Amino acid sequence: MSRLDVRKTYKLYLGGKFLRSESGRTYPAVGADGNVLARVAKGSRKDLRDAVRIARGAVGGWASRTGYNRGQILYRIAETLEDRSATFVGQLEDIGLSNAEAIAEVGQSVDRMVWYAGWADKFVQIYGNLNPVAGPFFNISSPEPTGVVGVVVPEEPALLGLVSRLAPVLVPGNTAVVLASEASPMPAITFTEVLNSSDVPGGVVNVLTGSKEELIPFLADHMDVNAIDAGGATPEQAERIQQGAVHNVKRVVLPVGDGPTQSPYRIAAFTETKTVWHPKGL
Secondary structure (H helix, E strand, O other): OOOOOOOOOOHHHHHOEOOOOOOEEEEEHHHHOOOEEEEEEEEOOHHHHHHHHHHHHHHHHHHHHOHHHHHHHHHHHHHHHHHHHHHHHHHHHHHEEEEEEHHHHHHHHHHHHHHEEEEEEEEHHHOEEEOOOOOEEEEEEEEOOOEEEEOOOOOOOOHHHHHHHHHHHHHOOOOEEEOOOOOOHHHHHHHHHHEEEEOOOOEEEEEEEOOOHHHHHHHHOOOOOOOHHHHHHHHHHHHHHHHHHHHOOEEEEOOOOOOOOOOOOHHHOOOOEEEEEEEEEE
């Protein structure tokens, strides 16, 4: 018996919910063969503002969890990602990867999420310290999350690039507003379904699809965004991000070229150091 396919409507992911763009706009996700794979939501300025507001509301709850608990949740993301590996492999093949390349990218994405999950209860011991001072004081420095972080995902690799930029932001307790790959948004959209079923609290990760050229200026200028990972930005977009960052002294992490794709220094890039002085007493 023949039947019609049930076509999915691909939406934004804000506050743990799948929402249409307030503008009602969509755009086609096109495969390597030129065929339209799906139509996805085209996020607007208001969608981005909503995402930042939601992310700000989620910072306190996420940052207050123990590093061990955040690590558990990131590990659960890796588990769910691996469970859905066949779907991701198919989507990566649709955008031009061979089967072997697609399987390798999904495997690397799972492994990278596990790697960062393992740092969640350890990075404080590495980057925090007891400072030697000349006086009867304890002087202790400890890393804390920066807050709301904008993440500009590289256009490729569509899945591994997303995981590589997002995971180190989440480890120390930041929340994220993510601009997905514009040309290949399908892996990012499916990744939101992974997040939704992996115990990630609503609002911790918010994913927008659409035009980076349109959304980046609003992200750069937003006064309630504390930092931006510009790893997926073009040189012109990165320059625009730096221009917008001066308004509230955002931290900007620029593309690193051929630098390491996983490193604990990427976690440190999205932390602030709090130093406490306390008298030792007699």
